[in-house]
Amino acid sequence: MTKAFAEDASRRFGTRAVHAGQVPDPLAGAVMTPIYQTSTYVQEGLGLNKGYEYARTSNPTREALERNIAALEGGRYGFAFASGLAALDAVLKLLSAGDHVVSGENVYGGSHRQMTHIWARLGLAFTFVDATDQDAFAAAVTPRTKLIYAETPTNPMMQLCDLAATAQLARRASALLVVDNTFATPYFQRPLELGADIVLHSTTKYLNGHSDMVGGMVVVNRDDLAERLAFVQNGSGAVPGPFDCWLALRGTKTLALRMRQHDANARRIAEWLTRHPKVERVYYPGLPSHPQHELACRQMTGFGGMISLELGAVARARAFVERTRIFSLAESLGGVESLVGHPASMTHASVPPERRRAMGLTDSLVRLSVGIEDVEDLIADLDQALVAAG
Ligand SMILES: *Cc1c(COP(=O)(O)O)cnc(C)c1O
Numbered sequence: 001m002t003k004a005f006a007e008d009a010s011r012r013f014g015t016r017a018v019h020a021g022q023v024p025d026p027l028a029g030a031v032m033t034p035i036y037q038t039s040t041y042v043q044e045g046l047g048l049n050k051g052y053e054y055a056r057t058s059n060p061t062r063e064a065l066e067r068n069i070a071a072l073e074g075g076r077y078g079f080a081f082a083s084g085l086a087a088l089d090a091v092l093k094l095l096s097a098g099d100h101v102v103s104g105e106n107v108y109g110g111s112h113r114q115m116t117h118i119w120a121r122l123g124l125a126f127t128f129v130d131a132t133d134q135d136a137f138a139a140a141v142t143p144r145t146k147l148i149y150a151e152t153p154t155n156p157m158m159q160l161c162d163l164a165a166t167a168q169l170a171r172r173a174s175a176l177l178v179v180d181n182t183f184a185t186p187y188f189q190r191p192l193e194l195g196a197d198i199v200l201h202s203t204t205k206y207l208n209g210h211s212d213m214v215g216g217m218v219v220v221n222r223d224d225l226a227e228r229l230a231f232v233q234n235g236s237g238a239v240p241g242p243f244d245c246w247l248a249l250r251g252t253k254t255l256a257l258r259m260r261q262h263d264a265n266a267r268r269i270a271e272w273l274t275r276h277p278k279v280e281r282v283y284y285p286g287l288p289s290h291p292q293h294e295l296a297c298r299q300m301t302g303f304g305g306m307i308s309l310e311l312g313a314v315a316r317a318r319a320f321v322e323r324t325r326i327f328s329l330a331e332s333l334g335g336v337e338s339l340v341g342h343p344a345s346m347t348h349a350s351v352p353p354e355r356r357r358a359m360g361l362t363d364s365l366v367r368l369s370v371g372i373e374d375v376e377d378l379i380a381d382l383d384q385a386l387v388a389a390g
Helices: 013-019 060-073 084-092 109-119 134-140 163-172 223-236 242-253 255-274 293-299 314-323 353-358 375-388
Strands: 077-081 100-104 125-129 145-151 176-180 198-202 216-220 281-283 306-310 339-341 365-369
Touching: 013 060, 013 242, 013 255, 060 077, 060 216, 060 242, 077 084, 077 223, 084 109, 084 176, 084 198, 084 216, 084 223, 100 109, 109 125, 125 134, 134 163, 145 163, 163 176, 216 223, 242 255, 255 281, 255 306, 255 375, 314 339, 314 365, 314 375
Parallel strands: 100 125, 100 145, 145 176, 176 198
Antiparallel strands: 077 216, 198 216, 281 306, 306 365, 339 365
């Protein structure tokens, strides 16, 4: 059975990040949560156990991570999964064939692919809308709509969805609001506090923060949702192993420190890029020129480390991503190291070209995941690559 988790509410974020969900190991007093690398647990007699029977259902290392991230999101229940997409898969399994979902159109490419190529075939219906436009959301809702899905800021266009307004819309429609909070992390944005029903993460990114595991997380407050998610987590079984949970748990301890540095570096770099003659446009919610900067200031407490830039020509985008030296050309984001990516051919290659164009995702758009290195070195690296790209 699912265990509700109540963290000391007076503790602040950085303290919770280090301590929430973790108790000294009862056997040896180990300060750090052990890796319970086991598939099963001894039973002292029939029906007599310590609350653990089989590791798909529950594992102490996984539970520590689930409680830790739930506490950071201001939630009571966390459910860990083998990947962010496995977390999405579990959330969509709360629905039934014939149900309708309204989703932002500019969601993570793999999320869009799962919805349109797997769930649509199995009987869910999807309508994709411009998530910056509340009227578009409202117009897409039908009596069969059971779930509204939003990612904010979006990948890679850095568009925002007004979570408080969307939560009101979802409530009026008796639909669940599900928010992918991977980009902002709970350090900068807490969707449950803004009215969302479910928060979802790819822990692969900022929560783990060191690019050395793949994982997902779902956080809720409602008992009924927790009960159903626990059933899906155990019944479908896409659970992470204890070592990956332990890595993520080590990652979240420094989440506050890391996010402050990602944010400080990205603010400097975004501002610098707006003045660079080789850059046509910079997408970053922290810039006053961002069309939703006011909303960003209202629903986020910082802007994070993701920046997209428009270089105007495919050849220049290619030359740029191949010439950076500190920024590695790679998929993914959210690690301590800086990465550069080309969404049209990498993360969003599975999104049809016409849909990419509709959302402004050109073939000359480049995405930066700004790491925690010294910002002067990062700026120098970007500058030499921009100049070399012609
Ligand atoms: C990476 C990512 C996902 C998918 O997570 P995986 O861990 O790769 O399965 C979902 N949403 C966003 C915003 C992501 O960046």
